[in-house]
Amino acid sequence: MNNIQNILRNNKLSVTEGRKKILQLFLNTEGALAHSDIEKGAGENFDRVTIYRTLHSFVEKGIIHAIPSADNSIKYALCKDECGEGHHHDHHVHLVCSVCQKTLCLDEVVVPIVNFPAGYCIKNIEVVANGICKQCNS
């Protein structure tokens, strides 16, 4: 029935107003959300601390993933089903659009294989592209 409740239940998180509201926001949003977006979008009477803690536990559980950026504004986006507690499998590329400023997950663009010199042990690779998205480019 209720998709949101299920997601929380499946990840062994109590179903609370705050978590429901934040998860709803992610489900309704195309592109990634910064902490400040959530603060604005989740209604006025929302403690900042709750947002921090909710985002942390969502990341931990593999419900959302953090997208790095070079301008000190981490964004978060929903993970695909393969992610779970303690492990993320987000092998897609992210795009920051310089026109609409959105950060998008390009699920169809897979992170390429990078050849490292011998001696390195690579665990995971993040790719963030800067450019213009489909919508803004037309």
Added chain:
Amino acid sequence: MNNIQNILRNNKLSVTEGRKKILQLFLNTEGALAHSDIEKGAGENFDRVTIYRTLHSFVEKGIIHAIPSADNSIKYALCKDECGEGHHHDHHVHLVCSVCQKTLCLDEVVVPIVNFPAGYCIKNIEVVANGICKQCNS
């Protein structure tokens, strides 16, 4: 003669104590530096604001480049010669070592070509790998 002075001169920056000291730090350091590293390393009597402003102008001039990360701790590293005012050409991969915590520029590892679907316009691609560096892996 003086390498540091030349770098500043070539980039049309006044040669000041602060800039010399911060540039020296970068030249002496293997790996990238965070703002806080510089604050610690540059001596006690250093205004934080000066560091912010110096880093900004170094990035603008193409002397250093910012390395994104998913944990809100931007680091900076020296650019190669091809970088200049207003344009960066850092087509190398970055590695964050989970053992020594250093962020390294792997100049020998070139950012691969990523194929985006039609409609996107890509300006630049950042690749950050997480893993273990050569030193720590031996």
Added chain:
DNA sequence: CAAATAATTGCAACAATGTTGCTATTTTTG
């Protein structure tokens, strides 16, 4: 379903990080 237990929230206080305007100082220029 109510009581007991466990988990989460909100608050307050604080720490760290980043920004802006202004004046004093330093650097560069002529």
Added chain:
DNA sequence: CAAAAATAGCAACATTGTTGCAATTATTTG
């Protein structure tokens, strides 16, 4: 070396992130 330009330092403030604790809310158990 003096005038002009650029930069540093200071203060004040805004934003972002963290921690401990008491009160509230959710879940579990009988």
